[in-house]
Amino acid sequence: MIDLKRGRVVHAVPGRVRVKLSRDDLTEESSVELRSALLAISGVEEVRRNLRTGSLVIHYGPETLDVAGLTELARAANVLALEVLETEAYATKHRPASSTARRIQRTFLEVDVRLSELSSGRWDLRSVVPVAFGALALRQIIRDFGELGAAPWYVLAWYAFDTFWKFHQEHPPAADHAEPSSLLPADK
Numbered sequence: 001m002i003d004l005k006r007g008r009v010v011h012a013v014p015g016r017v018r019v020k021l022s023r024d025d026l027t028e029e030s031s032v033e034l035r036s037a038l039l040a041i042s043g044v045e046e047v048r049r050n051l052r053t054g055s056l057v058i059h060y061g062p063e064t065l066d067v068a069g070l071t072e073l074a075r076a077a078n079v080l081a082l083e084v085l086e087t088e089a090y091a092t093k094h095r096p097a098s099s100t101a102r103r104i105q106r107t108f109l110e111v112d113v114r115l116s117e118l119s120s121g122r123w124d125l126r127s128v129v130p131v132a133f134g135a136l137a138l139r140q141i142i143r144d145f146g147e148l149g150a151a152p153w154y155v156l157a158w159y160a161f162d163t164f165w166k167f168h169q170e171h172p173p174a175a176d177h178a179e180p181s182s183l184l185p186a187d188k
Contacts, residue, residue: 005034008083009071010055014062017070019082023054031056037079043070126167133160 007021026034028051035047038058043065048057060070067084074080112125137156144153 003030004078004081005030006081006083007056009067012067012084014066015060017058017060017067019056019058019080021054021056023051026051026054026056034079037077038074041070041073041077041079043073130160130163130167133157133163 005021005025007019007025009017010020011018026049031049031051034056035049038044038047038056043060044058045061046059048059049055050057058070065073071080071082071084074082108125115128116124133156136151137153137160140151140153140156
């Protein structure tokens with residue numbers, strides 16, 4: 001039987017949380033038991049440990065758990081008593097977007113919808129932006145082969161990959177024929 005360990009959340013984003021424990025609480029033997037006990041919690045997918053730093057990285061399904069739920073389940077299972085930092089942006093809940101951020105989102109959403117309409121659903125901004133970065137990277141490779149310029153091809157290639165990856169993360173489905181302005185919160 002594992003003893004209740006005390007720790008604090010030092011970083012959290014949806015699906016992943018880093019927990020700091022005292023080095024005395026995270027020994028080789030106790031970390032194996034702690035890892036097994038955490039993996040037994042519904043929704044926890046992976047637990048990595050770092051004995052040198054005294055930390056655990058817990059990956060969980062963000063569609064089934066959040067940091068508060070993980071904290072409650074770990075405490076109820078008598079595994080971990082976690083202190084959640086209130087200053088962490090994603091630790092408890094997302095902060096509402098500013099009015100400027102909502103206007104920018106609405107503008108890009110309207111452009112995205114218009115682009116999709118014009119291309120009969122073949123293109124959207126989530127595809128055009130990475131393709132554009134990829135084309136710029138290819139142009140740089142061909143034009144300045146072996147040279148480093150203001151924007152090296154590998155930076156543009158990274159942007160192409162990174163934006164494509166981030167833009168294609170799972171999000172709740174949007175209504176097919178909803179007006180763009182109805183998909184975002186109204187300005188206050």
